[in-house]
Amino acid sequence: MPEMMKQWYVQGTNGAESLHLREVPIPVPGDYEVLVKFHAASLNYRDIMITTGTYVWSVRDGIVPGYLHPPLPTNPLTHQQPLTHLHPSSDAAGTIHTTGPKVTRFKPGTRVSPIFHLTHLYGPFHETNFSSSLGAKHDGIFQEYAIYNEQSCVEIPSHLTFREAATLPCAGVTAWNALYGGPRALKPGETVLTQGTGGVSIFAAQFAKIGGAEVISTTSSGEKAERLKGEIGADYVINYVEDEGWGGTAKGLSRRGRGADFVVEIGGAKTMGESVKAVAIDGQIAVIGRRAGNGFSGDGEGSHTTSVSTIRRVLVGSRQLHEEMNLAIEVNGLRPVVDERVFGLGELKEAFRYFETGRHFGKVVVDFE
Numbered sequence: 001m002p003e004m005m006k007q008w009y010v011q012g013t014n015g016a017e018s019l020h021l022r023e024v025p026i027p028v029p030g031d032y033e034v035l036v037k038f039h040a041a042s043l044n045y046r047d048i049m050i051t052t053g054t055y056v057w058s059v060r061d062g063i064v065p066g067y068l069h070p071p072l073p074t075n076p077l078t079h080q081q082p083l084t085h086l087h088p089s090s091d092a093a094g095t096i097h098t099t100g101p102k103v104t105r106f107k108p109g110t111r112v113s114p115i116f117h118l119t120h121l122y123g124p125f126h127e128t129n130f131s132s133s134l135g136a137k138h139d140g141i142f143q144e145y146a147i148y149n150e151q152s153c154v155e156i157p158s159h160l161t162f163r164e165a166a167t168l169p170c171a172g173v174t175a176w177n178a179l180y181g182g183p184r185a186l187k188p189g190e191t192v193l194t195q196g197t198g199g200v201s202i203f204a205a206q207f208a209k210i211g212g213a214e215v216i217s218t219t220s221s222g223e224k225a226e227r228l229k230g231e232i233g234a235d236y237v238i239n240y241v242e243d244e245g246w247g248g249t250a251k252g253l254s255r256r257g258r259g260a261d262f263v264v265e266i267g268g269a270k271t272m273g274e275s276v277k278a279v280a281i282d283g284q285i286a287v288i289g290r291r292a293g294n295g296f297s298g299d300g301e302g303s304h305t306t307s308v309s310t311i312r313r314v315l316v317g318s319r320q321l322h323e324e325m326n327l328a329i330e331v332n333g334l335r336p337v338v339d340e341r342v343f344g345l346g347e348l349k350e351a352f353r354y355f356e357t358g359r360h361f362g363k364v365v366v367d368f369e
Contacts, residue, residue, distance in 0.1 A: 001097075002026065007143035008348050010088050013053030016352040019088070027147045031102040034150050036112060038094035039162035041141050042338075042363045043355045044170050044199065045289060047089050050136065051352065090116050090134035092141035093156050093165035094368075105150040111162070114141065115319045116169050118152040122320040134169075142348060144368060154322050157330040167336040167363040168325070170316055171199030176325040177317035178264050178286035179207055183310055188212030190261035191254040193278050195240075195271060197224050199363045200288050202232060202337050204264040207325075209233045210332045216250045216260065227361060231337070240274075247274030259283060276309075284310045337362030344368075 004023045012018040029035045096110045106112065117125075118132035131137045132152075139146070156165035178200075179186040186192065192208035194201040194217045205215045205228070217234040219225050225237040236253045238246045251259045259280035265272060266288045275285050317325075328334070339360040343351040345368045355364045 005144035006345060007087060008345075010051055013051070015048070015052050015356070016349040018051045019349050019352065021346070021348075024143075026145045029098055029100040029103075029147050031100045032150055033100045033147050034096050034103055034106055034112075034153060035098040035145055035147055036092075036094045036114065036153065037097040037145050038092045038141060038143070038368050040094075040166040040365055040367050040369075041089060041092035042167045042171075042199070042365045043089065043351060044091065045355075046170070047135065048352065048356055050088060087139035087141070087143055088135050089140040089142050090114075091166055091169045091171070093160075093162045093168075096153075097145065099150070103150045106153065106155075111156045111158075111165070112153040113156055113165060113169050114146070114148050114153050115322055116173060116316040117318075118148065120316075120318045121151060122318050125315050125318075142345070142366070144345075151319075154319060154326060157326050159330060159333065160335065163338050163342065163365045163367060164336045166365060167199060167203075167338065168329075169322065171363060172203050172325055172329075172336065173317040173322045174288055174314055175200045175203035175207055175264065176328075177321050178204055178288065178314050179211065179262055180324070181314075181317055181321050182284055182286065182312055184284075186211050186213055186262055189255070190214070191216065191259070191280075193250050193254075193260035193263045193275070194218070194234075195264065195266050195275075196220075197228065197361050198266065200266060201264060202362050205232045205234055206334055206337075207328070208262075210328065210334060213261075214255055216253055218246055218250075224361060245274070245277075247277030250274075250278040254278075254280070262286065264288060279309045282309060284312060287311060287313045338365050339363060342367050 005026045007024050008019055008021055010018050011020055093113045096106045096108050096112055116134055117129040118138060120129040134140050191214045194204045197219055205217055208215050215234045216236045217228045218238045218240045219228060220241050228234040228237050238249050240246045243249055254260055260278050261280050261283045263275045263279050263285045265275045265285050279285055339362050343366045345366060351364055351366050
């Protein structure tokens, strides 16, 4: 086993140019810890926000402002200094390389992923779980090896490649939580509305289909519309560029015209109004991520007053939800959608730049091998 490993870290807020590569010693696991050797990882929009200084959730304590030369300005949204020397991102898959002497959950060679919030094992999310989020409060996964408590890892579905499994911890669990982790779970025959062709939206469409639901998706191009129908199984696809009133269109397409039972809302203020138009009177709108948490806009701004729908923010999900999702994926033989362009570990800056273009379909993956 080598003594040193490659590790990316964030210094500054200049997007991909804030990413830097170095070599550091490989850590040694403690009694209840496992050393994971990563084989692949994937990107989320959150990673872009962290490297551009626009991430508004809590970040790691103890950043020394004087560490940077010169010091960077405080983020006006968070009133915090930008992240320095943080190891980015949250989604990866690998193998257990070494275990501590008291570990019982895993053996060397087991294929695993760390969970997104390392302390959120089951039950509702608690604000204390923020302190364990990978890639923000806790160093992330763009390094060849990392140590975790054995309770903070899950075994990955046996039929998936490392590239495919690396897409699951954030986007996959978030989509699963949106449909199956709320006040009530999705039922066969219900209607799900998804937005776009990013990771969460595609996972939501896939999970809806294996649950026997009808799927209505939105996208911005004819090519992506064909892929949503042909590869994902969407029943209807609406081009939101051509149809600015897509919320009403989606409601009209839904079963019996009652609206979507579940809306997976990722766009924020620019799309929430249409989501409210589309949702059934007793449906659920799952608000995903920070971009989707900024209120209403457009003609649908007041529409929610005529509905008793539930609007729920989804903050990824627990280890329990992660394991339930993995079982569903394995039983149904589901395969995550990985974008056709895959990057190497040394090409992380290029991967971030490509992700920002929005040209990807599914998850952007970095292969460590």
